[in-house]
Amino acid sequence: MSQQLADTLVKILSDLIAIPSPYPPSDSVAICAYAADVLRKAGYEVEIASRTKGIDNVVARLGKGKPVIAFNVHVDTVGVGERANWNSDPFTPVVKDGQVFGLGAGNCKGSMAVQLWLAQEIARRGGPTKGEVIFTFVGDEETLGPDGMAFLRDSGRVRPDALILGAQTENQLIVAERGVMWARITTTGKAAHAGAPHNGDNAIMRMVRIVTHLDHALMPLLSKRQQGPLRSTINIGMFHGGHNTNVVPSLCTVEIDRRLLPGETVQQAYAELEKLATAAGEPKESYKVEFLTGTNGFNAPEGGQAVAAFKRAIEAQTGQEARFLTATGVSDGRYYADDGIEIVNFGPGSGAQGHAANESVPIAEMVEAAAIQLAVARSLLGVK
Numbered sequence: 001m002s003q004q005l006a007d008t009l010v011k012i013l014s015d016l017i018a019i020p021s022p023y024p025p026s027d028s029v030a031i032c033a034y035a036a037d038v039l040r041k042a043g044y045e046v047e048i049a050s051r052t053k054g055i056d057n058v059v060a061r062l063g064k065g066k067p068v069i070a071f072n073v074h075v076d077t078v079g080v081g082e083r084a085n086w087n088s089d090p091f092t093p094v095v096k097d098g099q100v101f102g103l104g105a106g107n108c109k110g111s112m113a114v115q116l117w118l119a120q121e122i123a124r125r126g127g128p129t130k131g132e133v134i135f136t137f138v139g140d141e142e143t144l145g146p147d148g149m150a151f152l153r154d155s156g157r158v159r160p161d162a163l164i165l166g167a168q169t170e171n172q173l174i175v176a177e178r179g180v181m182w183a184r185i186t187t188t189g190k191a192a193h194a195g196a197p198h199n200g201d202n203a204i205m206r207m208v209r210i211v212t213h214l215d216h217a218l219m220p221l222l223s224k225r226q227q228g229p230l231r232s233t234i235n236i237g238m239f240h241g242g243h244n245t246n247v248v249p250s251l252c253t254v255e256i257d258r259r260l261l262p263g264e265t266v267q268q269a270y271a272e273l274e275k276l277a278t279a280a281g282e283p284k285e286s287y288k289v290e291f292l293t294g295t296n297g298f299n300a301p302e303g304g305q306a307v308a309a310f311k312r313a314i315e316a317q318t319g320q321e322a323r324f325l326t327a328t329g330v331s332d333g334r335y336y337a338d339d340g341i342e343i344v345n346f347g348p349g350s351g352a353q354g355h356a357a358n359e360s361v362p363i364a365e366m367v368e369a370a371a372i373q374l375a376v377a378r379s380l381l382g383v384k
Contacts (some may be wrong), residue, residue, distance in 0.1 A: 001061060005117075006363050007051035008113060009117055010100055010363060011111075013102075013109055013361070013366070014100070014102075014109060017092075017103065017104060018090060018093065018102075019034055021139070022078060022079045023076050025056060026034075026054065026142070027055075027139075029054060029056050029270050032057065032058045032139070035060075035075070038136060039060040039119055040060075042177055042205075042225075044062050044135070045060065045061045046058065046059070047059045047060075049157060052140075055145075057114055057137065059135075059157050060119065062123060062128065063127050063276065063381065065130065065132060066130075067130075067133060067162065068134065068160040069131060069134070069380050070134040070135075070163050071133070071134070071160055071166070072136045072148070072163060072332060073109075073112040074137075074141030074148060074332060075108075075112060077103050078142055078355045081102060084252075085358070086363045088358075098296075098362060099360040100360060100361055101360040102360075104352050105359045106348075106353035106359050106360060107349070109170055110347065110366055111166025111349075112166060114370050114373065115135060116135075117167060118370060118373050118377065122374075123158055124384075125150055126384055127379070127383070128377075129382035132379070133381055136149070136331060138196075144293070149332035150335045153317075160304070162342040162344070163342070164344050164346060164373070165332060165347075166345075167346060168347060168350055168353065169325055170348070171348055171369050172314070172322060172323040173346055174326070174327045175299065175300040175342075175345070176230060176298065176327070177262075177297050177299075177333060178238065178262070178330070178336075179259070179260035179269075179296040180258070180260065181258040181269045181293075182256065182257055182292040183273055183289060183292075184253055185207065185211075185287060186251070186287065187206040188203055188206045189201035189206060189252075190250055190345045191247055191249070193248070195246070199248075200248030200250070200282050201248070202248050203241060203250055204249045205250040206252070206282055207239075207287075208284060210280040210287060211254060212277070213277075213281075214234075217384075219234070227262065229267055230326065232258075232262055234257070234258050235257045236256055237255055239252075239253075250384070258273070260296075262296075262337075263297075265296055266296055270294070273289060274289045295334035296338055298343050300343050301342070305342065306342040307342060310346060311374050312375070313375035314372055316375065317375070318368070346369070347363070348361050
């Protein structure tokens with residue numbers, strides 16, 4: 001391990017941990033100002049783009065032409081949570097046993113430190129000799145909101161040929177990700193005294209009948225939908241109804257999370273949910289199905305140019321065959337799922353560290369990630 005590189009990465013990460021960027025309130029202004037300053041000094045053309053006050057995003061460019069290779073990390077973190085569970089101040093970086101501890105160290109400021117170093121190193125080497133490199137540091141990821149990477153795509157600021165997202169993959173690869181669709185079902189009834197429930201119409205019981213039908217009709221279908229380790233799933237994450245024990249409830253809602261295989265679309269999943277809810281047989285005016293949000297999944301070809309470059313770099317750096325991991329959650333790559341580009345999640349740290357107290361990232365993995373991504377930049381962009 002290069003001690004000089006390790007020290008540099010620890011210094012950058014320490015600076016980042018010391019700049020609070022938790023959700024709530026999802027304020028990314030200060031940390032984006034830090035990144036923008038680093039990138040401007042390195043020679044990049046830098047823009048701070050914002051649609052909503054308090055949620056800034058950095059877009060930094062160097063080079064021109066094709067291919068366009070974009071690197072991305074989200075700058076926001078989850079909140080501290082229960083402060084008593086932390087062994088030290090979450091915003092004061094601690095270096096111990098070869099790791100850096102602090103809020104966001106793994107998710108995802110470790111990757112941010114590596115990408116800031118990489119941006120500087122690419123510029124120091126004269127920049128791309130072919131194509132353009134873009135570094136993006138965005139907010140609004142932890143909220144699944146529209147004002148981060150989604151905004152950069154929708155506004156046309158970032159439309160790459162390959163998108164490399166910083167993630168906790170222990171320097172292995174995630175190139176396939178399920179889509180997600182959120183929906184709400186609302187049932188209505190008639191309130192009455194619980195002592196005479198026959199005078200009312202119980203909205204909770206109506207919801208139970210609809211949900212039971214969904215369970216019986218949809219689960220057998222989903223159990224057959226599988227691509228390798230990826231599976232179609234459904235989860236009822238919220239169930240609310242009633243306001244008092246002695247009142248027949250007149251309103252009930254559930255919110256549903258559907259995870260979709262690459263190839264399944266959000267529109268298809270919503271239509272399927274609507275159809276099955278209707279088949280439960282409740283009066284049409286007594287329930288409503290609403291679409292909340294959703295994005296399709298993606299599956300980058302393992303033989304694609306960017307994926308192949310990562311495989312070569314990982315194997316050269318580690319002496320072992322690159323591994324393809326299965327994503328549990330969703331990344332900002334989902335906003336580009338329908339664009340026909342290569343999307344790669346890669347970075348130091350373990351997913352088990354994300355969103356946990358005493359979060360940390362191994363320094364050796366940051367050094368390794370830096371070397372691998374520099375090799376990828378040399379392969380794809382002709383960096384010297």
